[in-house]
Amino acid sequence: MTLWVYLHFNSLQLDSLFCEQAHQPIIIVEGKDNRVVQACTKAQTAGITIGQGLGAAASLCQNLQVQPYNKELEQEKLKEIAHSLYTLTSDICFFADAGLLLRVSNMLSLYQGLHAYWQSISTLLNRLGFNYCYACGYSPLAARLLARNGMNKITDDHVLLLRAVRAHALHESDLPHNMSEQLTRVGVHTLDALLSIPMVQLAKRFDAELVHYVGRLLGHFKHPVNFYQPPERFSRELELLFELENISWLSKPLNKLLLQLEDFLSSRNKIAYQINITLQQRDCEALVVTVQSKEGEYKATKWLALSELAMSNVQLDAPIQGLSLQAKRITAYENTHGDLFSKQQKGGSRTALLSILQAKLGEHAIHTMQVHADHRPEKANSSVTLGAETPDLIRDASFIRPTIMLPFPEILSEKVIIQQGPERISTGWWDAQPIIRDYFIARDPSGRWLWVFRDPTQQWFVHGVFH
Amino acid sequence: MRYAELFCQSNFSFLQGASHPEELVKQADFLKYDALAICDECSVAGVVRAHTAVKKYGLGVKLIIGSLLRYQDLELVVICPNRTAYAELCRVISNARKRSKKGQYELALWDVMSIKHGFILWLPSLSERDNYWASWLQQYHANRLWIGVQRHLQNNDAAYLAHCESLSAQFSLPISACGGVLMHSATRQRLQHVLHAIRLGTSVEKVGSTLLCNAERSLRSINKLSKLFKKAWVDNSVVIAKRCEFNLDSLRYEYPSELVPRSHTAMSYLRALVEQGKQRRFPNGVPDHIIGIIHKELALIEELDYAYFFLTIHDVVMFAKQQGILYQGRGSAANSVVCYCLEITSVDPQQISVLFERFISKERNEPPDIDVDFEHQRREEVIQYIYKKYGRERAALAATVVSYRFKSAVRDVGKALGIDATQLEYFIKNINRRDKSQHWQAQIVELGLAPHSFLGQLFIELVDEIMGFPRHLSQHVGGFVISAGPLYELVPVENASMTERSVIQWDKDDLESLALLKVDILALGMLTAIRKAFQKIELHLGHRWQIADITRLQEDAQVYGMLQNADTVGVFQIESRAQMSMLPRLKPACYYDLVIQIAIVRPGPIQGDMVHPFLKRRNGEEEISYPSEAVKDVLSRTMGVPIFQEQVIKLAMVAAGFSGGEADQLRRAMAAWKKSGELMQFKNKLINGMQERGYTQAYAEQIFSQICGFGEYGFPESHSASFAVLAYVSAWLKYYYPAFFYCALLNSLPMGFYSASQLCQDAERHNVTIWPVCVNQSDYDHKVCETDNGFVIRLGLRLIKGLKASIAKTVVTERPEQGYKTVEALFEVVCEHRTMSHLASANALHTFTNGRYSARWAIMDRESTLPLFRTPELVVEQIQKKNVAPVGEAEEIATTIEDYKSTGLSLNKHPITLLDEAGKLAHFTRAQHLMNLQHKSWVTVVGVVTGKQSPGTAKGVTFFTLEDDTGNINVVVWSGTARAQKQAYLNAKILEVKGIIEKEEKVIHVIAGRLTNLSDLLTM
Structure with missing residues (x-):
């Protein structure tokens, strides 16, 4: 039978907050039903238990810091852990x-025994x-059960493991x-009692789910699992035969790496959204140039063009001895370019243009209204900076507003003739920038129509x- | 220049208007407006408040009633020139409201067309459709139609004005200026923004340009308005207002006339009914002084024209009597001999003649107050009777205005200011509104709201401002308005959230202000229980009791003895732990003592510090003195201490010279004093009045502080008197027929303070045996069985959680004479696995199975019910093979837990007995032995936590009720102790308390020192 180890990370989000250094007790609360899902040791000594309601928890502890549970963050952390473990198992x-x-x-066989294996993992x-809590088991469910209940023991003793499983209550x-x-x-309160009932008797009385569970727990039924695949990475280095002092000469060696990237991506039908070019400078720190493509790209020529734009702003501290290329944010390529007859193929798209502008001017240099x-x-x-826009709120189009607004109101220095108004605007109390003004449309002596106000x-x- | 505001919305246009109706009329008066029209959207819910304010403060502004109506893009303000127009508006609003679910309306074009008398201010929308609407409106409403022009200093004002003028010219429609007012003052702009954001379910910051851009939708000075509008337009508003003559005071309530036979007038019919009642109530002849009272009462009823009111109630209670529904009237007018003769109440006037001077008081100008309580399980029959008799057009419930309270205010304002919802919940959960030492603002700062931060400041101010704002209308618990003609000509009627119920748009205060009468049809659990007890007694013993029979017996010393020992679990009104701890001190020995007992253990007398002076005087420890004969008259029956609401009012009249009307205002101010703080304005008047009449300043101050303490919690003697009757009757039943009494209580649950489990334990302590649920013995209801050793209670199938009543009843009706013999036989009747499981879990199959687990196990076998396998042998075999069940009958703890799970009580051993037998508890003292301990000695008690109360009257104290296997223990936990041991304090289900015992006569408390949570002992 296959032996498994199960690792249960019971306070993943809390641990990633580095809160042990904090002075305040912290709890993580599930937003839906306001239950405590994780609590730091300080909080636990104050009497807060997992599963408690927020209200009860809050009244136990005066200066409690509450964080909402973040499933995505935990998933991300778990991926990172898996990624690290992948080097060992x-x-x-x-x-x-x-x-x-x-x-x-x-x-x-690789580690010569369970304990050596666990040694390196732990x-x-x-x-x-x-x-984390951990345990072994001869089925995934058995290992999970024991780990989640904090067995924290590594053994391949069949009898002992089964005994441990049987000792647990059903609700665990x-x-x-x-x-x-x-x-x-x-009258069945424990797994021991449950496992002593013949399967046939169970099947007659309960859903298939229970029979499945028992079968899988004992390892009698197969438990299909999907194994982790590490994300694709592309990282290549290139040693230069001679030092380069002029950055514009980098194009050729860089192109070589980019062609490799193109091969890598196209054979997998993928695109990258960002590449990092690391320039090894003599006796100086390496320089990293980040190049982004808004719409994702795999072609070497496109990347080269963007890279050249990006590198044209780079100042070298010392001659370059070598360079490396990493592709970031690789995803599957989905054809979004429409069909053969689509008219939008002509010319560069908006995103392509923005990529070029950002490559040339820097990521934060592009703004929009x-x-x-x-x-x-x-x-x-x-x-606002490109990418930071929020959806436009509906605004009444019938408002009469001037075509040209002055960046700041200027004191009115000449006589004008009021044509229309007032429009009184007195609002903005909520963000401490209230205004009280009467706006008018007026004409100045030269015949210009002005938007003026009186405070x-x-x-x-x-x-x-x-x- | 003069001006009349014809379009103003109050905060009864929910989440639009940002000022109370009272504020609006006051401000309009201050600004010297000729008139103000309150025109809430499809509603007149706020007008009575405005009307009352105008009268109360003697304002010069004329109140006009109107409403804003919207149909597609058509916006109209309809105002009422006369009563006919008002009835018409009420009808239109009712129709529009009834087409839609609660809180919404749907106007039809026909509704607008049918307005024949109301004045219409049309508010053009600056769209192309305006031309169409102009000609349409003119076709139906010429001569009553104006264009209502508003100027709010907005961007498009110029275009809008031009548009309106061109419409006016084109269709020759006159223009009137109007304000579209939403606030009484510009300072409410912030609140209006917040309300608007709440309405859209978002935050102020995100609402954007639909917010008002300025504060021009407030009441503005006439000077300013004269600059904004053409003079002719302003003048028009005044002309229109002058033509509006309708006043709410002219509303008269017409009683249904069908109650009076042709040959009679209402009054002569009432006299005849009283005459008949006299014979019934006083079979041995009516005493002379009673005859005198009857004459006085009838004369007063005639003078004030209340005969119909009494006839209406008489009719309702006669229906109840016919149907065998027990009822009891209460309230000032209920305790009259007339009501006794009409059988509205059973309070025997011979016993408590002292009460009758406070019948309907002419000088106090109060409307007669009669509430009738009916059995809670059968009140619906009475309500349906009223609907059937008068029709839905003529009967509806009064409304209750649901207003912003602290929690809802924090939640909604917080959301509008963009504060995180989790944070708000945190505030709400952790602010103790009862903590008087710290106002909520201080507490919220302690919880982490930065008080000087901009947002914190705003939040606190706005929450304070929004509290008390009406949020929506809901239905009153039982106040019916019944009229002769269709109700919708009197007040709009709208749908309630309960289907088939309709409510009017006014609440009980509004009705009272307009002197409209309502009939309160309330529900009372104890009446159900008493009726059930009477029925069972008649069934088993053949004696037919009635409430009046029991009150007519002499006061029973045995029964009062029981009450003095605080043995009152299940007794009406005096079963709470606060009441129980007062009983041995007050030692009630007669009916009137009970009346006092019921009224005195209330927040009012407690906060007014009246309890201890009363106790002392009663025990002869304090001298009873009165500052004057007049005061003595009022207070002598309560030994000089004001205990009842009526006494306080009367005191204000005799000692401070309040007129009847003023005293009535005082009564209302008391009822609302926490909300409005209006009471303070009476202070000077009261104190000066008393000093002028020769009372000392100190005495006057003391009376006023007592009035304040009384506040909204003062309990009227007239209600207490009726409750005392039920309290006595229930105590009497408990003493003489305990088995019947407990059985009736169990059958009337949910009601009262105690659960089935607590009642059963109390019953067992009174030597009533209780037999468990059994499919072969139990009925659906619990029943009393006769045995050689007296009466026992057999629990009914209704106790089983999750069991459908219909199936349970089938189990009983289909039961073979010899009972069910097998699971199979029972299943043929039940036909449902779920039900079988419920029955099995409750151990109701114990006569023919081997315990609940084996029964369930057998039942769960699906194959046994498949036709192919359904041979009796198989089933029998399985049940005989009880070893099939996975475990043998589990230990007793499991049984007890299973009992609680399936029926909510266990006749098995008490959890504390089980833990004690299992050796899990260290040394402790049981409830029944506490009596033997010395005052102030140390003690350890253990019990199941059955009650936890932090009454507002006892600052910083929580009362725990612990239940062990011998009784209940009262534990007092000081806030310091609670704070230090929060874990146990908050979470314990089984609690061990080490503390000091306090004994005062028969009252025993344990003052907690250490709390230990023992809940884990009982988990398996």
Whole structure:
């Protein structure tokens, strides 16, 4: 039978907050039902238990810091752990609720025994610094059950493991609540009792789910699992035969690496969104140039063009001795370019243009205009970095507003003739930037139409010009 | 320049208007407006408040009733020039409301067309459809139609004005200025923004340009308005307002006339009914003084024209009597001889004649107050009777205005300011509103809200401002309005959330202000229990009791003895632990003592510090003195200490010279004093009035502070008197017919303070045997069985959780004479696995199975019910082979847990007995032995936590009730102790308490020192 090890990370999010250094007790709370899912030691000494309601927890502890549970973060952390473990063990599988399952049997010959294997695994885990519980089992479910209940023992003793499994109460297992409730109501409280019932008798009375569970727990039924595949990486280095002082001469060697990248990507039908070019400088720190493509790219020629733009801004501190290329954010290529007859193929797309501009000018140099539905003219529109836009709020199009707004209101210095108004704008109390103004449309002596306002001190200003 | 505001919305246009109706009329008066029209959207819910304010403060502004109506892009303000127009508007609103579910409306074009008397202000929308609407409106409403022009200093004002003027010219429609007012003052702009954001379910910052861009939708000065509008338009508003003559005071309530036979007038019919009742109630002849009272009462009823009111209630209670539904009237008017004769109440006037001087009081100007309680399980029959008799057009429930309270305010304002929802929940859960030492603002700062931060400041201010704002209308618990004609001509009627119920748009205060009467049809669990006990007694013993019979017996010393020992589990009104701890001190020995007992253990008297003076005087430890004869008259029956609400009111009249009307205002201010703080305005008047009449300043101050303490919690003697009757009757039943009494209580659950489990334990302590649920013995209800050793209670199938009543009843009706012999036989009747499991779990199959687990195990076998396998042999075989069940009968703890799970009580051993027998508990003292301990000695008690209360009257104290196998223990936990041991304090289901015992006569408390949570002992 296959031996498995199960790792249960019971406070993954908490551990990744580095909160042990914090002075305040911290708890992680599931947003849906406000239950505590993780609690730091400080919080636990204050009497907070896992599964408690937020209200109860909060009243136990005055200066409690509450963080919402973040499933994505945990998943990400779990992936990182799997990735590190992958160097030591080949078959890793993700389980729900922050668990990793390792297939041990096929690794034993490599490590000469279970203990040597565990030695290296646990050393790595301890270095990563996450809290975890662990256990062995002759089925994934058995290992999971024991680990989640904190057995923390590595053994391949069949009898001992089975005995440990049988000692657990039903509610400690993975059985759905209603099923363990049903079992309790016929007097079955422990796995021991459950496992002593013949399968046939169970099958007559319960859903197939229970029979499946028992079968899998004992290892009688196969438990299909999907093993972890590490993400694709592309990283190549190139030693230069002679030092380069002029960055523009880099194109040729870089192209060589980019062609390799193209091969790598195209054979996998993938594209990359970012590449990092590392330039090894003589006696100086290496220089990393990040090049991005908004729409994703695999062609060497395209990447080269973007890279050249990006590198044209780079100042070298010393001659370059070598370079390396890493591709980041690789995803499967999906054809979004429409069909043969689509008219949009002509010319570069907007995203391609933005990639080029960003490569040349820097990532944060490109801004765009955004309209806000706010009565205050200063807040009605703003310039934001590309990519930071929020969806436009509906704004009444019938508003009469000048074509040209002055960056700041200027004091009105000439006599004007009021044509229309007032439009009183007094709002903005919520963000501490309130205004009280009466706006008018007026004509100045030269015949220009101005947008002017008067403030509560009766001071007049020009704020815009109608075209 | 003069102006009348014809379009103003109050905060009864929910989440639009940002000012109370009272604020609006006051401000309009201050600004010297000629008139103000309150025009909430499809509603007149706020108008009575405005009307009351106008009268109360003697405002010069004229109140006009109207409503804003929207149909597609058509916006109209309809205002009422006269009563006919008002009835018409109410009908339109009712129709629009009834087409839609609660809180919404759907106007039809026909509704608009059918307005024949109301004045219409049309608000053009600056769209192309305006031309169409102009000609359409003119076709139906010429001469009553104006264009309502508003100016809010917006971007498009110029275009809008031009548009309106061109419409006016083109269709020759006159223009009137109007304000579209949403706030009484510009300072409410922030709140209006918040309300708007709440309405859209988002935050103020994200609402964007649909927010008002300025504060112009407030009441503005006439000076300003005269600059914004053409003079002719402003003048028009005044002209229109002048033509509106309708006043809410002209509303008269017409009673249904079908109650009176042709040959009678209402009054003569009432007299005849009272005459008949006299014979029934006083079979041995009516005493002379009672005859005198009856004459006085009838004269007063005639003078105030209340005969119909009494007839209406009489009709309802006669229906209940016919149906055998037990009822009891209460309230000031209920405790009259007339009501006794009409059988509205059973309070025997001979016993408590002292009460009758406070019948309907003419000088106090109160409407007669009669609430009738009915059996809670059968009240619906009475309600359906009313609907059937008067029709849905003529009967509806009064509304209750649901307002912003602290929690809802924090939640909604917080969301509108963009504060995180988790944070808000955290605030709400951790603010103790009862903590009087710290106002909520201080507490919220302690919880981490930065008080000086901009947002923190806003949050605190806005939450304070929004509290008390109406949020929506809901239905009153049982206040019916019944009228002669269709109700919708009096007040709009809308749908309630319960289907088939309709509510009017006014609440009980509004009705009271307009002197409209409502009939309160309330539900009371104890009446159900008493009726069931009476029925069972008649069935088994052949004696037919009635409430009036029991009250007519002499006061029973045995029964009062029981009450003095605080043995009152299940007794009406005096079963709470606060009442129980007062009983041995107050030692009630007669009916009137009970009346006081019920009223005195209330927040009012406790906060007003009236309990201890009363106790002292009663025990003769304090001298009873009165500052004057007049005061003595009022207070002598409660030994000089004001205990009842009526006494306080009367005191204000005789000692401080309040007029009837003023006293009534005082009564209302008391009822609302926490909300409005209005009470303070009476302070000077009261104290000056008392000093003028020769009372000392100190005495006057003391009376006023008592009034404040009383506040909204003062309990009226007239209600207490009726409750005392039920309290006495239930105590009497408990004493003389315990088995019947407990059985009736169990059959009337849910009601009262105690669970089935607690009642059963109390019953066993009173030597009533209880037999378990059994499919072969139990009925659906619990029943009383006769045995050689007296009466026992057999629990009924209704106790089993999850069991459908219909199936349970089938099990009983289909039961063979010899009972069910096999699981198979039972299954043929039940036909449902789930039900079988419920029965098995409750151990109801114990006569023919080997315990609940084997029964369940057998039942769960699906094959046994497949036709092919359904041979009796197989089933029998399986049940005989009880070893098939995975484990033998589990230990007793499991049994007890299983009992609680399936029936909510266990006749098995008490959890504390089980733990003690299992040796899991260290030395402790049981409830029944506490009596033998010395006052102030150390003690350890253990029990199941059955109650936890932090009453507002006892600061910083929590009362725990622990139950062990011999009784209940009262534990007092000080806040310091609680804070230090929060874990046990908050979570324990089984608690060990080490502490000091406190004994005062028969009242025993354990003052907790250390709390230990023992809940884990019972988990398996």
